Amino acid sequence: MITVDPASALAPFEQIRSQLADGIRSGELGNGHRLPSIRQLAGDLRVAAGTVAKAYALLEEEGLVETSRARGTRVRDGHAYPQAVRAAAQAFVAASVGLSLDEALGAIRAEWNSA
Numbered sequence: 001m002i003t004v005d006p007a008s009a010l011a012p013f014e015q016i017r018s019q020l021a022d023g024i025r026s027g028e029l030g031n032g033h034r035l036p037s038i039r040q041l042a043g044d045l046r047v048a049a050g051t052v053a054k055a056y057a058l059l060e061e062e063g064l065v066e067t068s069r070a071r072g073t074r075v076r077d078g079h080a081y082p083q084a085v086r087a088a089a090q091a092f093v094a095a096s097v098g099l100s101l102d103e104a105l106g107a108i109r110a111e112w113n114s115a
Helices: 012-026 038-045 049-061 083-095 101-114
Strands: 065-068 072-075
Touching (some): 012 049, 038 049
16 A cells, blocks of 8 residues: 655655555566556545656656556566565564664665675
8 A cells, every 4th residue: 555654755756656666576566567547546645646647657767667548557577576585575574673674774785785
């Protein structure tokens, strides 16, 4: 479920883009999954249609989705992380209880840089 936090430092279009990108990369939104229309998602999230359109355009630039008049906006194949990566991420999250997201990402960066 996509949400927009009006108190967030991230612009609403970026919140939408990042949540959809995460869903695609996690495999939650699989190949061919049809995203809601711009108007529908804008209404559901109570944001301007242009906000959703900008998020969708950025996802299309990243190659994560494709849009056609006949088929709407759909997830492109080949962008989900491999199962082994997702399993490792789940294990890391489980082991990171008590850490904030920034702290957990900092731990990953530290190990990444030392590898």
